[in-house]
Amino acid sequence: MTKNSEINGKITKNEISLFKLLFFFISLFFCTNPFFSQDSIPIRKDLTEEKTLQFQEFFFKALSEKSIENYQKAIENLESCN
DSSP: OHHHHHHHTOOOHHHHHHHHHHHHHHHHHHHHHHHHHGGGSOOOOOOHHHHHHHHHHHHHHHHHHHHTTOHHHHHHHHHHHO
């Protein structure tokens, strides 16, 4: 029967079921692969709040040092803000 299908150019039911099975496994592989690859990406820690608090701490220390006329420490605290 395979010789007839090759000669006549017809596809048998067995070949159709094989193609369907192959298509199913290929589509299953491509549909599930992105879900597994997402686990390897680490989540970045949000440092904006921590940096804002450090900036505020150094800035207000610089203002307090300036108010008591300790300009060198005020400048050092302002450099730490940067």
